[in-house]
Structures are given as structure tokens and as C-alpha cells.
Amino acid sequence: MHNACTLTTVLQSVANMPNLQIRDLPQEIYDALKADAQIEQRSLTQQAIVALREARRQRRTEHRTQVVQVLRESGRHFEFSDDAPESLIADDRKR
Numbered sequence: 001m002h003n004a005c006t007l008t009t010v011l012q013s014v015a016n017m018p019n020l021q022i023r024d025l026p027q028e029i030y031d032a033l034k035a036d037a038q039i040e041q042r043s044l045t046q047q048a049i050v051a052l053r054e055a056r057r058q059r060r061t062e063h064r065t066q067v068v069q070v071l072r073e074s075g076r077h078f079e080f081s082d083d084a085p086e087s088l089i090a091d092d093r094k095r
Helices: 002-015 027-039 044-073 085-094
Strands: none
Touching: 027 044
16 A cells, blocks of 8 residues: 555656746757757656756856855955865765
């Protein structure tokens, strides 16, 4: 019975996931996404999710880099780490 409950929970979770439809997608973007999906042996949907996550991660990294640069240029003394914030938080929680 436990497996049936777990499967039901997973199916309900999947059923409640949002959908995204993209209209007027440029052909070159579609072709590149499709080629990447084939190379990575993913579905087109899976590849689109990976690409969106990577773009978001890159944007956050670029923003963090810009903030650090502004702080450095401010003339104040700060100690910076190149570690990801998640790893710094995890290290702090281990103390």
C-alpha cells in the first residue's frame, strides 16, 4: 500500500506542474534546442528545462559578479569567496 500512496503522490505532483507554451519561437533556436536534446539524449521538453535552468544560473552568477565588482570598487575592505552561496551556507550549518 505504501508504494501505491507514493505513486499517487508523485502523479498528483506531476499533474500540478505548470506548463509553458512558447509561440513564434525562432527556427534557429528550435533547431539548436533539438540538436542539443539529441546529443544529450533528452526529450525536447527536458532539454528546454535544462537550458532555462542553465540560463537562470548563469544570470545569477553574472549578477553576483557585478555586485562583487561594485563592492570592490567602493574602496571598502571585504573578504570574498569564489564558493557558491549554497556551499558557504552548508559549511556554516556544519559548524
